[in-house]
Each structure stands twice: as structure tokens, then as C-alpha cells.
Amino acid sequence: MQEQFKFHMPTEILFENGLTQKMGRYIKGSSVLIISDPFLYKNGTAQRIGDTLAGKTVTYFSDIEPNPSCESVDAATAVARESKADCVIGLGGGSSLDVSKIVSCLVTNPGSIYDYYSGGTRVLESRTTQLVCIPTTAGTGSEVTNVGVFTNRKTHIKMPMVNNQFWPDIAMIDPQLTYTLPSAVTASTGMDAFCHAIEAYWNKNALPMCDMLSMGALKLIIDNIKTAYDTPSNCEARSAMIVASLVAGISFSQTRTTGIHALSFPLTTEFGASHGTACSITLPAFIRVSSQYEAQKMNSLVHYLGYESVEQFADAVEALMRSMNMPVRLHELGVQEKDIPHIAEVGLSAAIIQLTPADMNQKTVEALLRSIL
Template sequence: MDNQFEFFMPTKICFEAGISKKVDKYISGKNVLIISDPFLYQSGVAKQIGEGMSGKNVAYFSDVEPNPSCESVDKAAEVARAINADCVIGLGGGSALDISKIVSCLVTNEGSIYDYYSGGSRTLSKRQATLVCIPTTAGTGSEVTNVGVYTNKKAGIKMPMVNNEFWPDYSIIDCELTYTLPAPVTASTGMDAFCHAIEAYWNKASQPICDMLAIGAMKLILDNIKTAYSEPTNKEARAAMIKASLIAGIAFSQTRTTGIHALSFPLTTEFGANHGTACSITLPAFIKISGQQAEAKMKALTDYLGFESLEKFSEAIEELMKGMNMPVRLHQIGVKETDLEHITEVGLGAAIIQLTPAEMNKETVYKLLKSIL
């Protein structure tokens, strides 16, 4: 076993029920931009946080769509520059948090996101604005990673951007913000968090710290997701789920993800599946093949979680998803057999697919996809 590894986590994490009402104490600047999805703005959640900041000039940007486009990023950057934002707060799911990461940099970096992302010729200089991320879903883990995922509409692709300027200064975790999550969102974001944890664990770049975090996150999710789904006001289950999402986020922030996420990109951009569904739909199939190159690790995991074999583990995850009305076959999200070759090609184009503990090539990926059609 290789005993060399690195772990870098520069974000201060603050976990407390109701803490989002006290975010003011983490902000030293005067001009604040709160980036949230439309629902959080229209329902008053974003304004409630903004109004709790005495003596600050607060502006809002809520033109955030799922799988945020580069155009949305540029619109938000215009607002940030107009108010000379010295603090950017991302409030919401992964989309709002990811936009806040790049916008906090674009305040003092000229031009468009296209200049820096997906083949752009420029490099982001050091971020000047404070970056605060407040998740309202228990799933993405974006509040503790240096990754943003953006959709390039010109090229029709969704790609991750990794940059050390994207590490938030503060991650504010308030389980109260998840109490009103609809059941389908609880399910999809919770399974996204499970994917983060298991992909960090079986990852070819895995390491002991991440392994322990990932195992703990998976146990927390399996013990609590069904309760959070069926009893949305269960405070203990909600707190456990957002804690698990946070821990899984820390784990994969060090390792990145694997084939599950690589194949999720075309399932999202071309078939309209939400991110959690696009990831978890291939999860049972990936569990079955994970023993190819991580047999001992996966045996240790199934023993710990209480499953007899990878096959039984895979079946249990599929049943869990069915019990939360999630699709478990590709045809349920509109994929046809004629689409599989293209999905395979796009997935193989993401470098992270080779971090999967199984042979990933045209033949094996196509076979995996066909098995869940």
C-alpha cells in the first residue's frame, strides 16, 4: 500500500442549526452579492440572510438555472463588478454555489468565463473577494470543493473547472435550510452525496483520510435518507443528511469523482436528467464491477455496511432508489439503445472516468450502459 498522500482543505466549516441567520459575523467587507436560485429569492430566504447583515450594501442575483450556463455566470459577474463586491455568498444547491465560486474571482478578473474555462487562454489571478457558501440541499458537497461545473452552451457540453481560488473561505452548514426540500430533491441530492462518497472510496487516487470520511458518510446516508425522504420535518434525519453530504464532499474534494460522474454529464445535458439522478442511475451497475480492481476495499466496505456481497449491495441500492421513486433504468429518462454509443464516447472524454476501479474503454462502458437500459 502506498503510504504517501496529501490532504488540503483551506475552508472553515461552521455547522449549526440556524447559523445562516448569523452569517454577518464572517463578513468583513461592505459590498455583498448573494447568488441564489429563483425559489430562494422569491420565497424570501435570500433576503432574510441579506437583511441580517447590518451596515452592508447587499445585492442579489437569482437568475440561476440547473446546470448553470456560462451566460448565467457572466450575468452574475456583471452585477458583482457593478457593486464592486468584496464578498460573494452562494446560497442554494450546487448551481448557485458553483456560480458563486467563479463570480468571486471574476470581480477582479476581466472578461468572460469563456476566457478562463474549457480551452480559454487566460488564467484566473488570486481571488480578492471573500467567498461564503451556504448549501440548502444535502447533496452536492460543492461548499467544500475547489470544483465548479458549468455548461458551455456554445459547444453543448457540461464540464468541471478545477481551481484553488474556488475553495470557499467559509462553508456555513445550516440543516434548517433543508427542512422544506421536496421529497424528490431529498432523494436525488442524497444519492448524489452517496455517489460522492463511494467514488472517493473506490477511487484510484483514494487515500486513508478520505476512505474513513467516505465510509462514515455512506453509513449516515443509508441510515437516514429514507427517513428524510418520507418524514421531511425529522430534524435528526435532516441534520444527518447534510452532515453526510458535507463529509462526502470533503472526501471527494481530494480524490475527484469517477465513471459515475463522467457518464452523468451527457445524461444531464442531453437527456435533461437532474444531476443526482444522472449519477445514481449508473451507481448499482458500477458497484457490481468495482471489485475488478478494488476487491479487498469493496469487501471491507460491504462487510462494514452489512451486505453479503457486491451483488447484494448493488441490489439494495437499486431497491432504495425504487422506494424513493427514482429511475433505475436509462429508458426511464429517455435514453434509447441508439444513444448508448454517443453517451459512451462523451463519458470516455472525461479524464475522471479512468479513476474508476475497473477497465473503462468503449466496450466495457457500452456494456455497462446496455445492462441498465
């Protein structure tokens, strides 16, 4: 047990079925920009939320792609500045929420995202625009973190950006928004939340509070993800999954993630995998190596979750993924033996990989990748 630790969570969290239909009472200012992906705009979800904001000017931006690019951020920023937005609402999965974080800052900070991110020389000053994040998937946890992940098209590298201005003022959790998620998205985002929880648990920056949050989140996911996948209309399973995602998000917001996420970056940008798939495909392998430095802690976790050993737990996670038609071998993403050294090299360039409770170097990471090729 650590003798000293710090836990900081400045975001107000609101949870209620139907919450987004009465959110006007929580929105400050008069000019609101709602950032969503194209699907949520076309199906009317973004407009239905905007319609609840009586008396306010509402503008929409929906040109958000998966693994959002810096160009998308700059395009959304231009709309925010033109409308003089004093509130930015991020609606959707991690891509929309991440873009909303930096756009809320760039409303009053000059220049492009490139001036602040990935080699930029400017520093974001304090944010005055209200930031509200509303997740529509049970997975990313972005609504309760100070992290945004963006793809630099100039370098073709996807990397996280951490800034205390990115903490949302309010996270609005409305389980009803997840009830119509397709099964494939339920699986991918749910396993992303699983990765968040377990990476916070075994993390070299782990905290006692985060351990308890992660254990609870993992139990909720194990007990509910398959039900949500098989029976999308099961409201109890859906609510449990979005709570698990939220709790896992709070946990890893304090610790950051580890090797799973570091290796996911090239798997998304270069092999087209969704974020949740790119993370979870290495999850069983990382579970197997996690006992190198955290054997006692991992044994405690697997016994709490009802398994006899770490190896049995890893096998069960892989079987769960297979049961949801998720890839469990890298060749299913198109990865070949010749790609392994490059993927390892890119993953090792992310500092978070060294928060893994195992030796992470070119040789060990290549071996891990080959074990699931």
C-alpha cells in the same frame, strides 16, 4: 496503505442550526452579492439572510438555472462588478454554489468565463473577494470543494472546472435550510452525496483519510435518507444527511469523482436528468464492476455497511432508489439503444472516468450502459 499522501482543506467549516441568522459576524467587506436560484429568492430565504448583514450593501442575483451555463456566470459577474462586491455568498444547491465560486474570482479578473474555461487561454489570478458558500440541499458538497461544473452553450458540453481559487473561505452549514426540501429533491441530492462518497472510496486517487470519511458518510446516508424522504419534518435525519453530504464533499474534494459523474454529464445536458438522478442511475452498475480492481476494498466496505456481498449491496442500493421513486433504467430518461455509443463517447472524454477501478473504454462503458437500459 499509501506510503505518501497529501490532504488539503483550506475552507473553514461552521455548522449550527440557525447559523445563517447571525452570519453578519463572519462577513468581511462592505458590498455583498448573494447568488441564489429563483426559488430561494422568491420565497424570501435570500433576503432573510441579507437582512442579517446590517451596515452592508447587499445585492441579489437569482437568475441561476440547473446545470448553470457560462452565460449565467457572465450575467452574475456583471452584477458583481457593478456593485464592486468584496464578498460573494453562494446560497442553494450546487448550481448556485458553483456560480458563486467563479464569480468571486471574476470580480477582479477581466473578461468572460469563456476566457478561462473549456479552451480559454487566460489563467485566474488570486482571488481577493471573500467567498462564503451556504448549501440548502444535502447532496452536492460543493461548499467544500474547489470544483465548479458549467455548461458551455457553444459546444453543448457540461464539464468541470478545477481551480484552487474556488475553495470557499467559509462553508456555513445550517441544517434548518434543508427542512423544507421536497421529497424528490431529498432523494436526488442524497444519492448524489452517496455517489460522491463511494467514488472517493474506490477512486484510484483514494487516500486513507478519505476512505474513513467516505465510509462514515455512506453509513449516515443509508441510515437516514429514507427517513428524510418519508418524513421530511424529521430534523435528526435532515441533520444527518447534510453532515453526510459535507463529509462526502470533503472526501471527493481530495480524490475527484469517477465514471458515475463522467457519464452523468450527457445524461443531464442531453436527456434533462437532474444531476443527482444522472449520477445515481448508473450507481448500482458501477458498484457491480468496482470489484474488478478493488475486490478486497469493496468487500471491506459492504461488510462494514452490513451486507454480505458486493452484489447484495448493489441490489439494495437499487431497491432503495426504487423506494424513493427514482429511475433505475436509462429508458426511463428517454435513452434508446442508438444513444448508447454517444453517451459512452462523451463520458470517456472526461478524464475522471479513468479513476474508476475497472477498465473504462468504449466497449466496457457501452456494456455497462446496456446493462441498465
